[in-house]
Amino acid sequence: MIRTLDELTPDARAAAQAWLDQMVDAVQPALRAAVREDLVAHLCERLDATAGVPDVAQVTLAAGPISGGPSSGARWTRRLLAGWRLRDLAGRIAATWWNPAEERLLVPRAMGLGWDLNLGAVAVRLGVIEPDAEAVPFTATPARAFATAAAVPAALAAAAVLHYAVRGRSLPDRLPAHWNAVGVPDRWMPKGRAAAVDVMATVVPAAVAGWAVRSGRPGPERAGLIAGATLFASIGATTTVARSLGEQPRPWLGPVLAAVGPLAVGAVLVGLARAGRAEEIRRDLEETNE
């Protein structure tokens, strides 16, 4: 470390000055003096009096170009790509759908673009949980609570399977595949295919939730997996019911299909978070009593 560039050898000083001139040239005139001062400090910190031209070059190369950060285009690309990262997706989903410390009800999605409902903020507003019940949600949630939560998608899967096993024969040969805005079926599919789709749509999520329970993954990740599984399984189970309703218009079908997922996920996450809170309280109060 040196205090001023004068301490450098003449060659090294000349190299440093040339770099400073070049860098400062790229900056708006009003900022040049301040930037130059910062860069001199940067050099002084990293060089000593014996530094040669190669040392100066090494420090100046490491400093990189001066700019106002990545262009807004690059920033947006990075932000878009960040939305599609797969790393710790389950944990990110849990942190997005359940963030009671955050007051906002709509928060940026864990995956892709757009906004998701922060069910944690909803729960706080309903007085179901404190914003700080757990510093990191689901870290104190005990294993048995995860097992109970995973029973929700499992029950939905069992219901769908039973429905087709018991009522399958009495259902018409073709079942609705799509409904219009007032809940009248406008596309159809063969019964066998509809049954296969609905069973898969509920059994696969139930299996994922079951795996999550036994996976030994961190609590937030398990909560995210079970919540995602519950969302898919509840949509699958509601579709199963909707297909068996026949051809009459059912204007409530759309809103019900849209509401069932968030309600089921909300119930599961409230249960898991309350279990985590109860576990923290039990631990703390037992310790105090000991």
Add this chain to the structure above:
Amino acid sequence: MPNERDAWASQLRKGVLDLAVLALLVSEAKYGSQIVDELAARPALAISAGTVYPLLARLSRGGLVQTTWQESPVGPPRKYYELTAVGRRQLSAMAEAFAEVSSALNDLMGELR
């Protein structure tokens, strides 16, 4: 220019929020909504619960405060926050730095008064 003043004051508040919360805990442990209310009672430091709770979580993860649930005389148990030894050290370091900045600024602004 009330808006510019408010925006600047809000930036200033954000910068000292850690210090304010740690200082609130210096004499005794407090629970979340108590911390929010005590900050709200000082309009210059009033910050929404949505900012205070994530900050408390951060201080707790950083080992500056520790939390314990305690029975409440009214209603459900409450989560209390108290300073750890690290938190106390950090608080004195921050308070010292703040005092230096504040006294330097007071010096500079002496002519304004």
